[in-house]
Amino acid sequence: MIMKFPRSLFTLLLLEFAATITFAAEAVHDKFRPGELWPDDKGVPINAHGGGIVLHEGVYYWFGEHKIEGEAGNKAQVGVHVYSSRDLVHWQDGGIALTVLDDPKSEIVKGCIIERPKVIYNAKTKTFVMWFHLELKGQVYRSARVGLAVSDKATGPYKYVGSFRPNQGVLPLGFDAGSPPDPARLKDKNKKRLNEAVVAGDMVWRDLERGQMSRDMTLFVDDDGKGYLLCSGEENLTLHLHELTDDYRGFSGKWTRFLPNASNEAPALFKRAGKYYLFASGTSGWFPNPGRSAMADSIWGPWTVLGNPCRGTETENAITFESQSTYVLPAPGHPGEFIYMGDRWRPKNPIDGRYVWLPVEWENDRPVLRWHAEWDLSVFARHNASPSTGE
Numbered sequence: 001m002i003m004k005f006p007r008s009l010f011t012l013l014l015l016e017f018a019a020t021i022t023f024a025a026e027a028v029h030d031k032f033r034p035g036e037l038w039p040d041d042k043g044v045p046i047n048a049h050g051g052g053i054v055l056h057e058g059v060y061y062w063f064g065e066h067k068i069e070g071e072a073g074n075k076a077q078v079g080v081h082v083y084s085s086r087d088l089v090h091w092q093d094g095g096i097a098l099t100v101l102d103d104p105k106s107e108i109v110k111g112c113i114i115e116r117p118k119v120i121y122n123a124k125t126k127t128f129v130m131w132f133h134l135e136l137k138g139q140v141y142r143s144a145r146v147g148l149a150v151s152d153k154a155t156g157p158y159k160y161v162g163s164f165r166p167n168q169g170v171l172p173l174g175f176d177a178g179s180p181p182d183p184a185r186l187k188d189k190n191k192k193r194l195n196e197a198v199v200a201g202d203m204v205w206r207d208l209e210r211g212q213m214s215r216d217m218t219l220f221v222d223d224d225g226k227g228y229l230l231c232s233g234e235e236n237l238t239l240h241l242h243e244l245t246d247d248y249r250g251f252s253g254k255w256t257r258f259l260p261n262a263s264n265e266a267p268a269l270f271k272r273a274g275k276y277y278l279f280a281s282g283t284s285g286w287f288p289n290p291g292r293s294a295m296a297d298s299i300w301g302p303w304t305v306l307g308n309p310c311r312g313t314e315t316e317n318a319i320t321f322e323s324q325s326t327y328v329l330p331a332p333g334h335p336g337e338f339i340y341m342g343d344r345w346r347p348k349n350p351i352d353g354r355y356v357w358l359p360v361e362w363e364n365d366r367p368v369l370r371w372h373a374e375w376d377l378s379v380f381a382r383h384n385a386s387p388s389t390g391e
């Protein structure tokens with residue numbers, strides 16, 4: 001016998017079923033799912049690799065490298081993509097914020113390399129300032145420059161200003177201008193002596209006139225409004241911290257180097273309870289390696305190495321949950337808590353690269369990462385039980 005539901009009850013059941021489905025879809029979509037495809041408001045996977053985020057008037061703007069299919073996608077064919085969001089999970093496509101040009105005379109001609117774009121807001125000039133790693137077309141990774149573009153609007157269009165080798169002719173803090181080394185020291189075949197020469201800063205002298213190398217990079221704005229470029233200099237061997245001018249469009253001349261000859265890439269800087277923290281990676285190109293972390297009482301150092309922040313299986317730790325750091329974002333509504341943003345690169349088909357976002361957890365003063373297949377900001381409520389953050 002076929003049971004007959006009264007029409008109204010049937011409709012009610014149907015509605016409830018539909019609501020369950022919608023709820024289930026939203027529930028999945030309301031979480032961070034590291035490594036999974038992450039659709040934007042149009043259902044298209046977010047295309048913002050090596051990215052960073054700026055918060056402005058309650059809106060988060062995520063900037064990253066726009067990749068295309070195939071190995072050509074490892075070079076800049078389109079530009080820097082921007083998305084906006086109020087909750088960090090749902091992202092609206094804001095289009096291409098900085099477009100590469102067809103003009104072969106332009107430094108940002110199609111086919112150059114644009115990596116790790118970061119944007120900060122300058123309150124004095126009321127403009128958004130974008131810096132990125134720039135490699136000139138046809139020069140592979142030899143130019144090691146940092147590019148600058150500005151816009152009145154967060155989503156752009158950004159106007160390309162130019163590129164730099166930072167701090168031409170300027171020695172870092174603590175260097176004695178009267179004691180340039182013997183250039184032969186950098187050619188020494190003896191590993192120990194070569195190491196000593198790099199640690200002592202011989203490459204800084206080598207690059208003094210044309211400016212320092214700048215490859216993987218990030219930006220950081222401190223509580224006092226000072227802006228910084230932190231980048232891999234000296235053939236990716238040593239990190240360089242360059243203070244920016246008040247308008248964030250140039251270098252003040254104050255700079256330092258830290259963790260010499262330690263090969264740190266993919267730097268991401270953050271501050272908690274007055275202390276500075278750093279996530280970084282080793283240097284293995286697009287392939288993930290064990291993550292690194294460090295802390296300092298002053299941004300100028302000295303920096304103390306804290307080791308691999310990953311707290312997973314041996315395999316997960318060896319590849320940082322298959323990711324490479326790109327940015328650390330303060331968690332909304334949870335002062336003193338942070339989100340690790342990493343890239344899972346796919347060098348054969350870069351457009352398929354994924355994002356690995358994880359909550360930063362704390363072992364006393366030490367930031368650590370654990371795998372969460374699915375999570376949301378409520379994980380931070382648990383951390384709030386931990387000691388005061390001083391924020």
Ligand code: GAL
Nearest residue numbers: 115216265266283284285286
């Ligand atoms: C990585 C770096 C990436 C990209 C890549 C190219 O080490 O972090 O940003 O430059 O090398 O191989």
